[in-house]
Amino acid sequence: MIFLLLSTKAFSQSFLIESKVDTDSIKVGEQIKYEFSFALDSIESLNFKLQKINLPFEILEEYGFDTILTNNKYRLIKKYSITSFEPGSFPLIAPLNINNQILRTNDSIIINVSNVKVDTVSKKFFDIKNIIAVEKNTEGWWKKYFIVISIGLMVFLLIIIFRQSNWFKDSKEEITPPLEQAIKALKFLELTEKNNKQDYKLYYSKLTEIVKSYYEKEVKVDAIESTTNELLNKLELLKDSGKLDIGKETLNNFKSVLNNADLVKFAKSNPGLHTAVKDKKLVKSILIDTKKAIPKLTEEELLKSEIYQLKLKEENRQKLLKKGLKWFGVFFGISVIGLISIFGLQGTKDFIIGNDTKDLLNKQNWIESSYGAYPINLVTPDVLKRSKSGSGQLFEFQNLDYPVYISVFTKPFSEDEDYQALILNNLKSKKGSNILTQVEEFLTEEGVKSLKFFGSFDYENNEQENVKKEYISLVFSENGGLQVVTFVMDRNNKYASSIYERIEKSIEFKKL
Structure with a gap:
């Protein structure tokens, strides 16, 4: 910084104070660098303060001390940024307080402050605009909520699809055996003393459905669409061919249950609670005896059966996946149509694909x-x-x-x-x-x-x-x-x- 040759000195005991400015002419609002410097033997317990500066000058910023050690003497320099917002010529007077001694300079520095010219010819000036009431813009506030809800529904739909498809389960996980399925179904089949003929008809229909479904799955015989005699004849043929080692007593019990069911369904008879419960127990016994009567598969047959089950499971997964993709496509299409109606074609494209300029x-x-x-x-x-x-x-x-x-x-x-x-x-x-x-x-x-x-x-x-x-x-x-x-x-x-x-x-x- 270049300092003008403007300085004043004041003596008080051992203090020699110099003050100077970087310029003595400024425009209104411009800064002046105002500096004090003095020498001391020791800087311990130094107390320095600038007393109130004279108007119209104002202190903008105060800086820390700069210390220079020369020949065992400390030279301290203190700087301020000051300005004036009034035009004219003013003396700059600033009393100092050093270690509780008020010191003043003998001569003051004269600062010339000039006005700032305003160009009212080449620059355009405009009147202050009136305040205009503006209604709060509520248009489109729901757009972000629509996007969030749409994404949430899409994620929910995908979770449901994948849960139903067992997509993340082990492909070698065993399916519940037919016998366990049948016995579990029997447990939910109940009657009471208050049941009427219609209740017995429904009871025996479910009872025969359970045992016939088991025979279809485990014995691989067409049972559901067969009459009582037809089914019993098919079982007799399997017994004679050695493909089903079922006992005579089991067949007789099965015949008794089927006959009772036919009487209830077609003759509208009421066998009573005791007979109904007994037939339920007989069906459970028939299921267990039939399971024991099925010959064990050879290793080759077991392998074929396992491959078939895996293939069947994979086909089920593919069906569920196609179904899920179909629903996803429908939902995605509806979402895209909704977005286009809100944001337009280009806005939707930018939202889905992205836009580098955006x-x-x-x-x-x-x-x-x-x-x-x-x-x-x-x-x-x-x-x-x-x-x-x-x-x-x-x-x-x-x-x-x-x-x-x-x-x-x-x-x-x-x-x-x-x-x-x-x-x-x-x-x-x-x-x-x-x-x-x-x-x-x-x-x-x-x-x-x-x-x-x-x-x-x-x-x-x-x-x-x-x-x-x-x-x-x-x-x-x-x-x-x-x-x-x-x-x-x-x-x-x-x-x-x-x-x-x-x-x-x-x-x-x-x-x-």
């Missing part, structure tokens, strides 16, 4: 940076990388093969520069054709003037496809240089338009 717009941390020797500040989704350029400095993000392209070009300012030719030649060098352009004046958020060139052109990408592009170029002449900000995007890309708007609002120039 991801770029929603990126959490955009980069704020200054570019070029004649600097321009702006915020972009990612940092612009320096590229080769013959006449100036070029910084770019991506290229025209992407939906979004951003560039900043800076060079020394020239009054003879043809801005439109500069922009058009740049687009042509990037394989742009059929370029249409318009121009208008543009003001940044900070009130900086520029020229805005915008329009469209055709671009042939790496896949030899013709893509319609739109471009905007902002031309500035600030800080002694020329700055050109160019933004190129695919036509009708709403996310890219939002990216440009954010970049445009962030443009600013810091005075050198």
